[in-house]
Amino acid sequence: MNNMTELPHVEIPSVKLETLCAVNDVRHYLYHPFLDLSDPDKPMLVATNGHLFTACEVKVHGAVTRGPIPCDAIKAARQEHARRNRGRRQHTGEPAAVFFEGDRVGTDTVMFKRPCYEDIFKDRPDGNATGWVNWRAMVAATQGDTDDIGIDAALLYRLSRAMYGGRTKGLGVVLSIGRDKHGQLDPRAGLQVRWLGRRGDQDPEAIAVVMPMRT
Numbered sequence: 001m002n003n004m005t006e007l008p009h010v011e012i013p014s015v016k017l018e019t020l021c022a023v024n025d026v027r028h029y030l031y032h033p034f035l036d037l038s039d040p041d042k043p044m045l046v047a048t049n050g051h052l053f054t055a056c057e058v059k060v061h062g063a064v065t066r067g068p069i070p071c072d073a074i075k076a077a078r079q080e081h082a083r084r085n086r087g088r089r090q091h092t093g094e095p096a097a098v099f100f101e102g103d104r105v106g107t108d109t110v111m112f113k114r115p116c117y118e119d120i121f122k123d124r125p126d127g128n129a130t131g132w133v134n135w136r137a138m139v140a141a142t143q144g145d146t147d148d149i150g151i152d153a154a155l156l157y158r159l160s161r162a163m164y165g166g167r168t169k170g171l172g173v174v175l176s177i178g179r180d181k182h183g184q185l186d187p188r189a190g191l192q193v194r195w196l197g198r199r200g201d202q203d204p205e206a207i208a209v210v211m212p213m214r215t
Contacts, residue, residue, distance in 0.1 A: 008099070010098055011059040013056045032047075032070050035058070035065075045058045081094075155211075164195075174193070193208045
């Protein structure tokens with residue numbers, strides 16, 4: 001395919017949103033990241049599996065259209081970018097990108113048809129603006145005025161696995177943020193972690209702490 005750079009395209013962020021998409025879910029519209037253009041000054045690529053959600057601002061070039069971008073197209077773009085830079089001491093400087101051509105997106109070697117979700121959300125008030133789920137309201141509801149705490153997420157995962165005897169799924173925990181002498185949340189304090197089992201599980205008398213990050 002010639003002159004790919006002349007086609008409308010979206011730069012793919014380093015954040016691997018495609019790994020957070022749903023699999024084997026009745027909500028098939030969660031199978032792929034979604035390009036949200038409801039804010040023309042801040043186009044966003046968003047993804048969720050119903051349990052985890054992430055959104056990342058992206059750079060758009062040309063007249064792209066909102067909607068899902070197949071995971072396979074994003075993976076192909078990353079692979080193409082890695083191939084171009086293989087063996088180079090320095091990257092070419094060009095980011096990974098997916099190119100738009102009609103109802104397909106992809107790279108100069110492979111294109112994928114985009115699913116269409118417009119009919120699903122056309123009569124839903126929460127989907128009128130984005131053409132997808134109302135993720136902005138969900139983010140706003142979980143966003144505070146200040147940062148509460150900073151932790152190393154890898155440590156929390158390791159600690160949770162240890163509390164569950166090495167299990168890799170169902171690692172429910174309760175988190176308590178440390179407070180200062182005035183009773184206010186202290187973002188530099190440790191994070192207390194307690195076991196939160198499922199119904200029928202035996203609750204061990206275990207408690208743990210993720211130490212505060214050093215800055």
